[in-house]
Amino acid sequence: MGGDTEYEHLQIGEVASRTELSIKTIRHYDDVGLVTPSARSAGGFRLYTADDVSRLLAIRRMKPLGFTLDEMGELLAALDVLNTPATSAAQRAAAAAYLADCHTRALQACAQLTKQLTYARELTDQLARYRNGG
Known part of the structure; x- marks a missing residue:
């Protein structure tokens, strides 16, 4: 099951890569309450699910409009x-x-x-x- 948890929760660097958003931008969206990571690691790092990534992609699509x-x-x-x-x-x-x-x-x-x-x-x-x- 540990592998499933790793797959379901992505760290911010991988999310940045998948969404083509900067880490700074993703953190800003968290700070303003647009996309709050679904979990935190034991060390306090933001962890994102597929739904979180989908929300970030929606934001990325809205911004140029x-x-x-x-x-x-x-x-x-x-x-x-x-x-x-x-x-x-x-x-x-x-x-x-x-x-x-x-x-x-x-x-x-x-x-x-x-x-x-x-x-x-x-x-x-x-x-x-x-x-x-x-």
Whole structure:
């Protein structure tokens, strides 16, 4: 069973590698209460589960779309509500409505980022002509 525990709980360095977030950023998310590690080692080191890693990946996805830390927390809380069977219908409806708003906002942000990426590609294509002599 000891091997299972090691597999289920990842240290922060491995989590950083898997999520492509810095250790400093992961610690900050813990400090502000976005993703609290599920366990601590005997030496006090943060230990993360697959669910914790999933939450960090969700945050990583939200960040370039312009969500604030508070909004990220609200979105994660809404996901928790929808993933918890014992919540009331009113809680589920409120969570679903918030996620629908976030979805609309994410779609708008993706459209804007796509437009910016098109501009960036146009510029790199233009500059590539000079790099290749002309």
